Amino acid sequence: MPITFNEENKIFHLTTPNSSYIIAIMACGIPVHMYYGKKINIFSMPDEKMFEIEGYSFSPQIDMDKYGKFTLDIIPCEYPSTGDGDYRNPAITILQQNGSKIVRLLYAGYKIYDGKPELKGLPATYVEEKSEAQTLELYLYDNVAKVKVTLKYTVFNDYDAIARSTEVYNYGSEKIVLLNAQSACIDMDNKNFNFIHLHGSWARERHIKSVPLNCTAVTIDSKRGVSSHNENPFFALAEKGATENCGEVYGFNLIYSGNFVASADMNYLNSIRAYIGINTYNFQYVLERNESFQTPEAILVYSDCGFGKMSRTFHSLYRNKLCRGQFRDDKRPILLNLWETAKFNINEKVVFDAAKEAKELGIDLIVIDDGWFGSRNSTKGSLGDWNINKEKFPGGFKQLSDRLAEIDIKLGIWIEPEMVSPDSNLIRQHPEWCIHTPDRNISKARGQYVLDFTKQEVRDHLYNEIYDILSSADISYVKWDMNRGLSEVYSDALSPESQGEVSHRYVLGIYELMDRLTSAFPDILFEGCSAGGARFDGGILYYMPQIWVSDCTDAVERMYIQHGTSLVYPSSCMAAHVSDVPNHQLKRVTPFDTRTNIAMAGRFGYELDVLSLTQEEKILVKVAIQRYKLYEDVIHHGDMYRLISPYETDYTAWQFVSDDKSKCVLIYGNTRAVTQMFSTRIKLKGLLNNREYTEINSGRTYSSDMLENFGILIRQDIDYSSEMMIFELE
């Protein structure tokens, strides 16, 4: 049984294959976090006196007569509340009618059941059979504030992961205002942790950063309305000295696409409190009698073997139990996106000419990016007017897709549903449909406004518009873009006291539209995008199995970005394209095969001018596509090992091993040439013991222990050189 409850000691013990998570209910009814870490088979309750503190009058005791020196100030709380003598950051704060914000949550019961509940309106991991997981619901009550808080925990049989979320229910007769409700909070022993996070900016997303957790809080967040380029809703607490392959690492990831906060703090008692959830910034949520609020889901992953194992757990969980639809398992088309080549100068001739050449090269699908609608010839106008520009596409997408079908190539399109241009028919007809605050200027970003997705009529309008476009022709792929953060956040559809709900309701609104459209068009491959990777998160992955990693397509920068992204997200969801040089963003010139090899570690595609390719480059494209098609299963369904980090060396090396370990793909590249480093060798991982593998380019055969211990010699003497090696079991 993955979840057990010891009635006598009031201990809940949640187990995954290699980890234990233990909660104890104290005599006073407070749930205490006892342990999270390497699996403990039998846990017996230690002396409750461990939670008493001597000689310190500044920690209030909740009831000296009944519970002695027991104080909330020092105990490891399971879900810390506000204002009751615990001076650390709370996981929940509720404003009540009398002005009090105090919450004290006491245990009132539990339920353990097979399977995993859906989170209404929110993306979440799922099970296909009830037997795959077990769920604990822990019921906590505050009988003064009249709230019931349900802490939900799902443990998966096959993954060292725990899915946590929180539901707050108002059972009183008066309304309450939720000011803070974290998805997960955990108090842990101090293990000299480093706080690892994914930091960046536009075209430089998800670079790995590490901060030692000392006596100050480390907090990352987004206030932009999207999960953001700047921080990803992920952090890890890594025991000091943890590496790719050893040491304890705890990963926390929020399945959410809007404002979030994540924080860890070492307190004066030398213990750690960490939490992740919706940002309290500009957030308050009114709960009337009998209403409830469900937080997004947080995924907690434990690894006793470093970052590599943590990532492989996230990867397989997200690949199999977060991504959905036919493209979760099916092969996906190799596409050519025309954005970097054509920008807004797109028309039927440009598409068709490129498509003919693309087909010759082996490409499956051609994507019309921005610029096909209204009078869109720059970023200045037409967003929201989703009517096909007949000067550019005289026969609409139908005529084009018919012509493309004749040469056996599929059609994909770009769209940015959440936006509207100030110069658009949509905003002229419905000026109240964009997010704005009364009497204030509306800030533009990239020349555009954001539509008020809290409004059902806005979502219905977009559903109908996009439905019509997607039904008008044989469209096989949609890139769903979103190019600005939210500002002047306010909705005239909501009362003044509910304005703190707008950012969250916006996210729920986009999820609803994504759900409706992806359900209506299950055969279309949807790809998420947000000015590159500003919304690269598990929330989007629930609706769209791949996301454009970054607007930076430079192969060297991509080594850093893809390496960082892989800390949490699998290669199967990272869209990566071979682009022209000098690179559009960084002007760097990298070899064609390096651009190819690095893109092959993601969802492979092209973003270059196929009509200008040299004969030699055309051969490289054809060979690459053939090779990718042969080994994409290994790359996207196998285990990933990050062998060398560009953050620590001048090299990047990634290895993908098939489930049965019969095939393995090694991709490496350098970020700068270095001289006289002839002895650098890459040591492979995860192979079968005492077997032989043949590298198919060279035809050389190696023993698995030689590959894992002696390694493969790599070149370092040419700038930005790279190689892709394939090993097959003899």
Ligand code: DGJ
């Ligand atoms: C931003 C995206 O990241 C790009 O790939 C491209 O689609 C442009 N938007 C189009 O406006």
